[in-house]
Amino acid sequence: MLHIRDLTVAYPHGAPVLHNLTLDLRHPGVHALVGPNGAGKTTLLHTLAGHLHPRAGTIHLDGEDVTGWHPTTAARAAVALAPQGRRLWPSLTVAEHFAATQPTAGRDEAWTVEELLTMFPPLAARMGHRAHQLSGGEQQMLTIARALRTAPRLLLADEPTEGLAPTVADQITTVLQGLPARGVTVLAALPHANVAATIADTIHVLAAGKLLGHTHTSTAASHLLRRHLTLTDPGDETAEPRQ
Numbered sequence: 462m463l464h465i466r467d468l469t470v471a472y473p474h475g476a477p478v479l480h481n482l483t484l485d486l487r488h489p490g491v492h493a494l495v496g497p498n499g500a501g502k503t504t505l506l507h508t509l510a511g512h513l514h515p516r517a518g519t520i521h522l523d524g525e526d527v528t529g530w531h532p533t534t535a536a537r538a539a540v541a542l543a544p545q546g547r548r549l550w551p552s553l554t555v556a557e558h559f560a561a562t563q564p565t566a567g568r569d570e571a572w573t574v575e576e577l578l579t580m581f582p583p584l585a586a587r588m589g590h591r592a593h594q595l596s597g598g599e600q601q602m603l604t605i606a607r608a609l610r611t612a613p614r615l616l617l618a619d620e621p622t623e624g625l626a627p628t629v630a631d632q633i634t635t636v637l638q639g640l641p642a643r644g645v646t647v648l649a650a651l652p653h654a655n656v657a658a659t660i661a662d663t664i665h666v667l668a669a670g671k672l673l674g675h676t677h678t679s680t681a682a683s684h685l686l687r688r689h690l691t692l693t694d695p696g697d698e699t700a701e702p703r704q
């Protein structure tokens with residue numbers, strides 16, 4: 462469904478942080494992007510969401526060339542970003558977040574607010590609370606619920622379980638794993654291969670803005686990273702991946 466070819470992305474006035482990156486999400490499912498800090502995971506998700514324009518390369522989504530599109534075009538094409546740091550509206554209540562977020566026009570697969578509250582039960586008791594009054598876990602649930610409210614076909618989730626207690630992280634993982642059955646493909650940036658292996662069908666390994674390969678197990682993902690670090694730092698052959 463998503464085909465990225467030779468993608469080079471830089472921040473304004475900066476050197477490229479993604480270099481000739483080629484990546485395919487061939488089938489609906491949960492896909493992880495794994496790599497050390499600074500690998501370029503967030504940059505890739507923001508490029509797919511239309512927040513950054515590539516310097517070179519192409520992005521095709523379901524056969525359509527969407528390279529360099531704007532965030533509103535991405536949203537209309539049913540691509541939703543659940544960003545790192547959540548970026549909720551602090552003074553709006555949970556109910557107001559839902560009211561302010563409407564399903565993409567023409568999408569039949571929209572979730573009702575009731576369905577989203579069933580998916581994330583803690584939010585049901587917090588409808589009148591402002592976002593800044595929520596716990597970190599509740600904020601993350603609202604971030605994902607708000608993204609789902611737009612009825613995406615591709616959900617970009619940036620570190621969706623970051624900093625959460627294991628039980629809350631498990632709740633979110635379970636939701637993400639159930640999304641492909643509802644027609645949503647998930648691409649989640651995750652810092653650790655072992656977390657990725659519990660969530661995703663496929664793990665795409667990124668380092669220094671380049672795709673090292675894709676795999677299905679944390680062991681193989683760690684091996685790819687370790688080999689990359691050994692090749693780039695021959696003086697430290699015992700180096701462990703920085704993750």
Ligand SMILES: Nc1ncnc2c1ncn2[C@@H]1O[C@H](COP(=O)(O)OP(=O)(O)OP(=O)(O)O)[C@@H](O)[C@H]1O
Nearest residue numbers: 472475478496497498499500501502503504505652
């Ligand atoms: N707004 C920005 N302006 C300039 N450079 C940036 C900006 N955001 C990120 N970078 C740089 O781009 C590179 C990739 O960062 P990115 O945040 O995409 O990595 P990441 O894999 O998501 O890392 P992390 O796990 O730490 O979030 C890093 O070198 C970072 O310093």
